[in-house]
Amino acid sequence: MIDLGENRFTGEIPTWIGDSFLEVKVLILGSNEFYGSIPSSLCGLANAQVLDLSSNKISGVIPKCVHKYTAMTTTESPNSFLSEMSIIGYPTLDSWYIFETKSLERAHFMWKRKEINFINHLGLVKLIDLSSNNLVGEIPSEITKLVGLVGLNLSSNNLTGSIPQNIV
Ligand SMILES: *[C@@H]1O[C@H](CO)[C@@H](O)[C@H](O)[C@H]1NC(C)=O
Numbered sequence: 616m617i618d619l620g621e622n623r624f625t626g627e628i629p630t631w632i633g634d635s636f637l638e639v640k641v642l643i644l645g646s647n648e649f650y651g652s653i654p655s656s657l658c659g660l661a662n663a664q665v666l667d668l669s670s671n672k673i674s675g676v677i678p679k680c681v682h683k684y685t686a687m688t689t690t691e692s693p694n695s696f697l698s699e700m701s702i703i704g705y706p707t708l709d710s711w712y713i714f715e716t717k718s719l720e721r722a723h724f725m726w727k728r729k730e731i732n733f734i735n736h737l738g739l740v741k742l743i744d745l746s747s748n749n750l751v752g753e754i755p756s757e758i759t760k761l762v763g764l765v766g767l768n769l770s771s772n773n774l775t776g777s778i779p780q781n782i783v
Pocket of ligand 1: 669670746747768769770771
């Protein structure tokens with residue numbers, strides 16, 4: 616897991632992140648000052664289950680290679696990480712967020728103002744948050760291959776075109 620969220624990191628998202636951390640399950644770069652486009656190498660994170668690039672200044676299009684997030688193309692848990700979840704109200708934060716993680720076996724996510732407390736199994740938590748950036752263009756239809764996603768937040772961008780038909 617890599618969590619660099621809520622800092623003042625700036626510059627482009629380094630391409631080596633996608634080339635180097637092939638086992639990473641959770642990548643959080645949200646709430647920084649990253650700009651430039653999403654490098655297509657980021658699609659190399661085949662084991663990624665949580666990708667949070669929200670609240671940056673990222674521009675360009677959503678890469679078509681998103682279907683390479685193979686962990687998100689299945690509704691199954693890749694390993695023993697995650698079977699039970701409980702939702703506890705949490706009043707202040709707006710979107711999902713891992714605000715405390717002692718280990719990947721006890722991860723806390725924020726989603727829809729609820730704290731979702733995943734105990735034992737992180738495997739079923741599959742989220743993409745690209746919200747609050749400057750993304751343009753269409754939502755690639757490849758995103759519909761990510762049938763395991765439990766959350767997709769594309770809000771507050773400059774996306775155009777139509778919503779892919781097979782999105783479920
Ligand atoms: C989606 O992102 C926006 C902006 O970052 C946030 O306000 C909203 O609460 C998020 N939606 C969900 C369902 O988490």
